[in-house]
Amino acid sequence: MISVVMPVFNGEKFLKIAIESILNQTYMDFELLIINDGSTDKSAEIINSYQDKRIRLLENDGNKGIFYTRNRLFEEAKGNYIAILDCDDYAEPTRLEKQADFLDKNEEFGLVGSWVTIIDNENTIKGAWQLEHRPERIPAKLLFLNQFAQSSVMMRREFADLKYREEIPLAEDYDLWVRISQKTRVINLAESLVKYRLHNENISQTKEKELQENVFKIYKNQLEELGIYANQDELIIHKKIGNMDFEQNNESFFETAKNWLELLHSKNQEIEIYNKMVFNNLLGEFWAELLSQNIELSISKKAFYQSYLSNFIHSTKKNTLSRAFRLRSFPFNYTIKPALNVVKNLKDWKNKRKK
Structure with a gap:
């Protein structure tokens, strides 16, 4: 029953x-x-x-x-x-x-x-x-x-x-x-x-501050199982990562979030509270989204190629990010301007044909 x-x-x-x-x-x-x-x-x-x-x-x-x-x-x-x-x-x-x-x-x-x-x-x-x-x-x-x-x-x-x-x-x-x-x-x-x-x-809409404090207690209990004793700032970073709520074009936040993901990985590698492959794939998803939202940051390209977190990104997403960083490397004159000129020339040619 x-x-x-x-x-x-x-x-x-x-x-x-x-x-x-x-x-x-x-x-x-x-x-x-x-x-x-x-x-x-x-x-x-x-x-x-x-x-x-x-x-x-x-x-x-x-x-x-x-x-x-x-x-x-x-x-x-x-x-x-x-x-x-x-x-x-x-x-x-x-x-x-x-x-x-x-x-x-x-x-x-x-x-x-x-x-x-x-x-x-x-x-x-x-x-x-x-x-x-x-x-x-x-x-x-x-x-x-x-x-x-x-x-x-x-x-x-x-x-x-x-x-x-x-x-x-x-x-x-x-x-x-x-x-x-x-x-x-x-x-x-x-x-x-x-x-x-x-x-x-x-309730969750009327007492949001109290809700967050208690969600942080749940985070802390789980993180301590991994041997991580998080402070308030780290709990805020952890929440933002979980929500994929990344601050864009903020180098300090980007670096802090990257370091936090790497810490989570290293602790789980030691203790394996969570299945290693599953956990690494999840961290890869967070890392890919952090990179995607911060393509324009000068440090993001270097981090993409140097951090081992990139090994956990799905191959399709990884290829997309790689292309995005390669395109970002070209000066404006060699990428955007020629494309704009092609569009302008096509319009001029069409106008002449009409005449």
Whole structure:
């Protein structure tokens, strides 16, 4: 059986849509476990309006908060698998069936998520998150970015025992996925099985500074596994690399980012927390993007040819960068001006033909 767990606090606006998306699943063997965390709106009334025996409603004694509620849901769940759905999101009809089937057939995996479709308050599709779906890459990518949408996750119940940690608010899900990935294989199915609602009340938009501080805690925990004890400036560089948010035409930033990538490589070569080939390929992707955004820097060409990081760049991208640096080496008079003259001569010739 699957336990679908849903925390609710003043969720009346989208609660009915979320509940019915579970009741309409093609997979029938589930319980929908809902905890009402002291809602003051009509959430309890909406939940109680359903007569479906698969719905199990529990009430907190007042508003206990999201950590208490999510962890209580894990404790109260009866299923072998636990699927998460927040009360403003929507599960596609085949979500439970496809994720349960995957876990049934792949015992080495303890957690499965999926891609998600982004919707707004009017249910208009605004985009998609095509999260990393190659399981061999996910642990390494978690070092830089969260790779799971919470409402898409289904896990074996033993991994729910790890629980959310209250000392990392706003990023508690990211922290949990990292810790689970250190104990079992994890994956995202490469199809959208959930609609995730992005709206003005999303916590990550209203408390961005606190969110960043707690993401940095997650970075530090993982980096320390590599033997790296990062300071605040290094954590900022690490975040920028993960987001591929590189400062352009800034030699100091370029050099610092290059050195950080080289440090990550050398530490993982020593300890091999992450598969060496996978990790090196990922560093190569970051390095290629850093170079691409800084072609005009005088130091970037030298770094491209001298840093061993370039050995990790995919051959097609590497050839493109090599051509770009070669073209950059020619003076303006020998590249751009002749091309402009050719265009001008062609126009003059066409004008004469018309006459």
